[in-house]
Amino acid sequence: MNSFNLQKHRDMVVIALVVIMVTGANLWMRRGDPPLGFEEYEGYGFTLIVPRGQSVTDSPATFILNGYWEGGIQTVSGDGGTQIGVYWTDASKMIPAEYLVYLFGVAEDENPGMIHEPIDPATVAGHEVQRSFFEIPAGDSMAHGMVAAFTTEEGRMFAIYVVKLGGDRGSSEYLLTKVMTHFGTTPPTTPRRIESYWPTEDWRYVKPEVTGLDGYVLQGMVDDIMGSGFAVDSVLVVKDGYLVQEWYFNDYGNDVLHNVYSCTKSVVSTLVGIAIDRGEIEGVDAHLLDLFPDYAPENVDELKESMTLGDLLMMSAGFDARDSWLYEWERLDDLHEADDAVQYVLDLPMAFEPGSRFEYTNGVSHLLSCLITEKTGMSAAEYADEHLFGPLGITNYEWAADDAGRNWGYSSLYMRPRDMAKIGYLFLNEGEWDGEQLVSKSWVREATQHRIDANLRDGYGYQWWVDDDGYYLALGYRGQFVFVIPEHDIVAVFTGGTPETFDYTIQLPERFIIPATG
Numbered sequence: 001m002n003s004f005n006l007q008k009h010r011d012m013v014v015i016a017l018v019v020i021m022v023t024g025a026n027l028w029m030r031r032g033d034p035p036l037g038f039e040e041y042e043g044y045g046f047t048l049i050v051p052r053g054q055s056v057t058d059s060p061a062t063f064i065l066n067g068y069w070e071g072g073i074q075t076v077s078g079d080g081g082t083q084i085g086v087y088w089t090d091a092s093k094m095i096p097a098e099y100l101v102y103l104f105g106v107a108e109d110e111n112p113g114m115i116h117e118p119i120d121p122a123t124v125a126g127h128e129v130q131r132s133f134f135e136i137p138a139g140d141s142m143a144h145g146m147v148a149a150f151t152t153e154e155g156r157m158f159a160i161y162v163v164k165l166g167g168d169r170g171s172s173e174y175l176l177t178k179v180m181t182h183f184g185t186t187p188p189t190t191p192r193r194i195e196s197y198w199p200t201e202d203w204r205y206v207k208p209e210v211t212g213l214d215g216y217v218l219q220g221m222v223d224d225i226m227g228s229g230f231a232v233d234s235v236l237v238v239k240d241g242y243l244v245q246e247w248y249f250n251d252y253g254n255d256v257l258h259n260v261y262s263c264t265k266s267v268v269s270t271l272v273g274i275a276i277d278r279g280e281i282e283g284v285d286a287h288l289l290d291l292f293p294d295y296a297p298e299n300v301d302e303l304k305e306s307m308t309l310g311d312l313l314m315m316s317a318g319f320d321a322r323d324s325w326l327y328e329w330e331r332l333d334d335l336h337e338a339d340d341a342v343q344y345v346l347d348l349p350m351a352f353e354p355g356s357r358f359e360y361t362n363g364v365s366h367l368l369s370c371l372i373t374e375k376t377g378m379s380a381a382e383y384a385d386e387h388l389f390g391p392l393g394i395t396n397y398e399w400a401a402d403d404a405g406r407n408w409g410y411s412s413l414y415m416r417p418r419d420m421a422k423i424g425y426l427f428l429n430e431g432e433w434d435g436e437q438l439v440s441k442s443w444v445r446e447a448t449q450h451r452i453d454a455n456l457r458d459g460y461g462y463q464w465w466v467d468d469d470g471y472y473l474a475l476g477y478r479g480q481f482v483f484v485i486p487e488h489d490i491v492a493v494f495t496g497g498t499p500e501t502f503d504y505t506i507q508l509p510e511r512f513i514i515p516a517t518g
Contacts, residue, residue, distance in 0.1 A: 034049045034182060035049065035178060035182070037051065037052055038050060038051060038052055038182075039051075039052045040182075041056050041073075043056075043073070044071060044073070044088070045156075045185055045186050046086070046088075046158070046183065046184065046185045046186065047182070047183065047184045047185075047186075048073075048084070048086060048160075048179065048182075048183055049084075049178070049179055049182040049183075050075045050084055051075060051082055051084070054075040054076060055075065055076050056073050056074070056075055056076075057073065057074060057075075057076050071087070071088060072085065072086065072087040072088070073085060073086055074086075081164060081165050082162070082163070082164045082165075082175070083162070083163050083164075084160075084161070084162050084175075084179055085160075085161050086158055086159070086160050086161075087103065087158070087159045087161075088156050088157065088158045088159070089156070089157050090155065090156065090157070090207070091151040091152070091155050091156055091157040092155065093157075094157075095130075096129065096130040096149035096150055096151060096157060096159075097119050097130040097149070099130075099149045099157055099159055100119050100130055100131075100132060100147060100149050100159065101119065103147070103149075103159055104116055104132070104134070107134075107136075111136050111137070112137070113136075113137040114134065114135065114136045114137070115134065115135050116132045116133065116134035116135070117132050117133045117134070118132065119131070119132045120132070122148070124148055124176060124177055124180050125177050125180040125181040125183075127148070127150045127180055128150060129148040129149060129150040130148065130149050130150070131146060131147065131148035131149070131176075132146070132147060133145070133146050133169050133172060133173075134146070134147065134163075136163070138165055141165060141166055142166070143163050143164065143165045143166075143167075144163065144164060144166075144167040144168055144169065144171070144172050145161055145162055145163030145164065145167075145172050146161065146162055146169075146172040146173055146175075146176045147159055147160065147161035147162075147176075148160055148161075148176060148180065152185055154185065156185070158183075160176065160179060160180060160183065161176075162175045162176045162179060196241075197241065198241075198433060198434040199241065199393075199421075199422065199425065200391075200392065200393035200433075200434060201393060202393075202418070203238070203242070203243040203418055203421070204241075204242050204243065205242060205243045205244070205246075206242040206243075206244060207244065208237075208239070208244040208245065208516065210242075210244075211239040211240045211242060211244055212239075212517070212518070213237075213239055213244055213516045213517060214515075214516045214517075214518065215244075215516075217512055217515055217516035218237060218244070218245050218512060218513070218516050220512060221235070221245075221508055221511070221512035221513070222235065222245070222247050224508075224511075224512070225247075225249070225508075226249070228504060230479075230496070230498070230500060230501045230504040230505070231249075231250060231478075231479070231496055231497035231498040231500075231501045232249060232479065232494060232495075232496050232497075232501060232504075232505055233248065233249055233250050233252045233258060233495040233496055233497050234246075234247065234248045234249065234252055234258070234417045234493070234494065234495045235247050235492070235493070235494050235508075236417050236418065236420075236421050236492065236493040236494075237490065237491075237492050237493075237513060238421050238424070238425060238490065238491040238492070238493075239488070239489060239490050240489050241425070241489075243421075246418075250497060252495070254416065254417070254418060255396070255416060256416070257396065257397065257398060257414040257415060257416060258414060258415065258416070258417060258480070258495040259411075259412065259413075259414050259476075259478075259480070260413050260414070260415055260420060260474075260476050260480045260495070261411050261476030261477040261478060261480050262362075262365075262410060262411055262474075262475060262476040262477060262480070263413070263420065263474040263475065263476040263480050263481070263482055264365075264399075264408065264409065264410060264411050264412065264413040264476070265365045265368075265409065265410055265411075265463040265474070266423070266463050266464050266474035266482070267384070267388075267413060267423060267474075268365060268368045268369050268372070268380060268409045268463065269313060269368065269447055269462045269463030269464065270388060270423070270426075270439055270443075270447070271369075271372055271380055271383055271384055271387070271388060272309075272313070272368050272371065272372065272462075273439045273440070273443035273444075273447060273462070274383075274387050274388060274438065274439050274443075275372060275375060275376060275383070276443065277439060277440045277443060278387075280375045280376050281309070281371065281372075281375050282309075283309070284308065284309050284310035284313060284446075284462075285308055285309070285310060286308060286309050287305065287306070287307065287308055287309075288304075288307045288308065288309065288311075288312065288317075288346075288367075289304065289305060289307075289346075291309060291371055291374070291375075292342060292346060292371075292374060295342060295343060295346050297343070297346035297347050298346075298347040299347060299348065299349040299350065301350060303318055303350040303352075303353055303354060304318075304350050306353075306354055307354040308354065308355075309371075310355075310462075311354040311355050312364040312365075312367060312368060313368070313447075313461075313462035313463055314355070314358070314451050314452050314460060314461070314462065315358050315359060315360050315361060315364065315452070315454075315460055315463075316354060316355050316356065316357060316358055316359065316452055317354055317359070317361060317364045318350050318351060318352045318353060318354040318355075318356070318359070319345065319348040319349075319350065319351065319359075319361055319363065319364065320348055320349045320350065320351035321345070321348055321359075321361045321362070321363045321364070323335060323361060323362045323363055324360040324361060324362055325360075325477070326360060329362075332362060335362065335363050335366065336402075339403075340404065341363075341366055341370065341402045341403075341404070341406070342367065342370045342374075342406075344363070345363040345364065345366065345367050346367075348363070355452075357452070357453075358452050358453060358454045358455065358460055360455070362410035362411070363410070365409040365410035365463065366402070366406075366408055366409040366410050367409065368409045368463070369406055369407050369408065369409025370406045370409065373405075373406050379401065379405060379406060379407050380399070380406070380407040380409065381399045381401075381407050387438065388438060388439075391433055391434075391436060391438055392419070392422045392423075392426065392433060392438075393422070394415070394419045394422060396416060396419070397413065397414060397415045397416075397419065398413075398414040399412065399413045399414070400412035400413075411476070411477070417493045417495055420480075420482050420493045420495075421482070421491050421493045423474070423482060424474075424482040424483070424484045424491035424492075424493065425491050426438060426439070427444050427448065427472075427484050428484050428486060428489065428491055430444045430445070431443065431444045443462075446461070446462060447461045447462035447463070447464050448461050448462075448464050448466060448472040448484070449461050449466065450466040450468060451466075454466075456475065456506075457473070469510075470485070470486070470487050471483055471484060471485040471486070471487075471509070472484050475502075475506070477499065477502065478496045478497055478498055478499055478501055478502060479494060479495065479496020479497070479498070479501035479502045479504070479505040479506075480494065480495050480496060481493065481494040481505060481506065483509050483513075485509065485513070485514065488514065488517045490513060490517075492508075492509055492513050494508065
């Protein structure tokens with residue numbers, strides 16, 4: 001909302017000032033042909049007339065539940081003359097007069113000198129509303145407008161506003177009446193009850209309460225993030241297969257790719273599991289040197305000869321790599337600068353007996369990606385397109401590769417948070433997707449077991465971290481997470497932008513999401 005200046009604060013509209021159940025007033029449909037100079041806009045479950053030629057904008061931060069429960073749109077004109085907008089929310093959160101008080105409070109903070117008349121009840125185009133006339137300084141002139149709030153029988157509350165540069169009270173009332181005369185709603189297209197579906201095309205939304213979650217606790221997490229000062233870029237919560245929360249910050253949106261950093265490892269592990277299921281890789285007991293028969297590694301000893309694929313998957317290979325955060329990535333550049341990344345890792349000297357302890361090593365995760373190429377003749381990305389990403393409906397991603405064209409196995413996969421959630425949801429469903437077993441149940445169970453004691457979480461499986469409180473996760477540098485919480489049928493995704501964000505974000509599920517289950 002440019003003139004009313006609420007677009008940046010649309011996420012705040014969902015905050016309930018007073019929780020009051022209200023009875024929705026009947027909405028009388030008066031849709032007809034748009035009047036001269038206007039055209040019809042339809043979206044988010046309502047129709048609205050807007051000045052012809054003006055565009056309609058919304059925001060990636062719009063929180064839309066149950067199809068279209070909370071959010072806002074506004075028209076944008078080149079001359080800045082007339083603007084029309086709509087904000088909507090759940091009618092159970094407050095009554096119309098309180099909604100206007102809240103909206104005016106935000107608008108006045110953003111527009112010094114703004115004034116408005118007392119909020120009064122009225123009937124406008126057959127709607128019983130609470131309305132108010134307002135004025136906003138606009139350079140040497142004043143913009144005049146009117147806003148009306150009302151509830152509808154399907155449980156939503158709308159605040160429709162009009163504002164015109166150089167207008168007056170009479171013209172504002174006339175324009176608002178015209179707009180509301182041609183305003184109408186349609187029933188939600190997304191069901192309010194849970195139905196079985198697969199989010200291959202996209203996720204569906206429901207309110208948290210539909211799934212038994214406490215929406216106010218989840219909203220508390222968003223408020224905490226917004227006030228934390230940490231660079232959380234997104235948060236998504238999936239419960240019972242439906243998105244119940246989706247927020248983006250710091251100029252990110254639902255179609256923006258994000259570097260998932262070491263969450264890449266969990267994806268690569270899944271591809272290894274698929275290749276084992278298909279008989280293309282021998283199995284976790286296969287010895288590493290047998291898996292790369294065309295290489296003649298240096299520093300071969302009994303320890304290196306005993307190393308298995310399972311040791312790599314568990315981060316217990318035994319290499320003296322020093323390429324993780326524990327060593328401030330001391331030798332990670334050596335991996336990138338090597339003529340052959342596989343040869344480089346295989347040549348590394350041994351530091352301890354394979355399988356005897358956990359040692360986070362980026363190089364071994366890249367070996368896993370290279371192993372897929374070695375055994376299938378396809379890059380990890382090509383293999384994923386055919387056997388994982390394709391069936392999940394993941395088409396928009398980027399994945400950097402080494403000089404030989406082998407996708408980096410430890411990082412550098414860029415995905416949408418919604419697609420990160422699909423990986424978690426696949427595992428929540430034990431490898432099944434829309435009637436097809438993409439990866440075996442046994443692999444999912446083996447990969448997400450506490451197989452070895454770790455550091456950032458209690459344990460580690462096959463490139464998945466395991467918390468002994470009953471959940472497991474993929475995690476990455478700067479605060480990238482895919483939490484899978486089987487006990488509550490929940491997948492939670494976070495992305496972030498700074499190293500400090502990691503320690504803050506990793507606590508959020510136990511602080512808010514699990515408590516929201518009651």
